[in-house]
Amino acid sequence: MLERLTGHEDPYPVYEAIRAKGAISEEGGLYVTTSYAVCNKILRDRRFGVRFLDSSLPAMTSLGLQPTSFLEADPPDHTRLRRLAAPAFSPKMIDSYRPRVEKIAESLLDNDSMDLVQDFATPLPVMVISDLLGIPESDTRSFAEFGMRAASGSPLGGTYQRIIELFERLIHERRRQPGDDVISSLVAAEDERKLTPDELMGTLLLLLLAGFETTVNLIGNGTMAFLDHPEQWELLKSDPDLAPAAVEEVLRWAPPVHYTGRVAHEAVPDLHRRMRRDDGIFLILAAANRDPEVYPDPNRFDITRAQQPEHLAFSSGIHYCLGASLARMEGDVVFRALARKWPRITQTAAATFRESTTIRGFASFPVSRS
């Protein structure tokens, strides 16, 4: 059922049809759930992982790239690698990035009309993650192109090779002259044999892709939600301090990542009597975020709603998004800046969806300042 979805269709009716079949159902030989409680339980349950017994098979969380990353690893590898990348995302580091993000947002909003995706939602997180990785400005274009292609499932062509070469160059440079960026600290860890060269490259690819492809769609989906709900836009404009709550509601109502997957590493009779060791299950996070058992009137976009419990847009358990605080800060900065500098933002032509069904968002979204 999921593979029948294309980028342009509204997936929510399909999710509701799956929900109607029960908490866990079988679709074409695969298990699937739309239930908040089941998603949350499986994501936190140590009987599930992301890899199949046959290690040559791609993980349920595969990004389709080689080398793979810790998003695609189970403990103990996951634990070791995540720990090495985590310091870059500490609350102190995020606070220190904020002024830079504010400056970037301001400068990108200095025009009177634009394609929101191409000219604002993409360059902003690309610039932020490039900063974080210490990537020279001259190389950020290749990064954006790579991310867009990877996320939309388009052939990567030469872009992938260019990115690998760029990272190899940066690794070499940081080894000779270390800085205080993530690449330098990962290179130092590699020198101490805490991770292999492949694991280092996999980590950098993950940070690059996860670092902006998702945030692009937080900005695009959020802006569209506000244009479709003018009364919510008025609310935000009248009280910009609602921005953090607005970010949470966008993530619940129109999340960038629609689903993920897990593999049962043993039978789980308490969850499903037929699910066996090495069976995979799709967790539709976007549907869990609209589970009527958890959120009253779940299809309503309401930036003042109580976000209890937390939505699953950033997943849960050991793979909980490492960049969640960074994404939240970027969203906060962006919606405040838009409300202040583009209070009468108007859509000027039809928006188009990107092709991917996992990552949902717009490929283009033309807007003007008034």
Ligand code: HEM
């Ligand atoms: C709105 C923006 C974002 C959304 C919706 C998002 C969503 C997610 C989700 C759903 C997962 C877990 C998938 C799973 O459990 O299978 C994840 C993992 C991850 N995210 Fe994010 N993400 C966002 C922004 C970011 C940013 C800005 C970064 C920073 C570089 C980042 C880095 C990561 C990393 C490194 C992981 C892997 C964590 C692990 O496997 O332990 N994400 N993200």
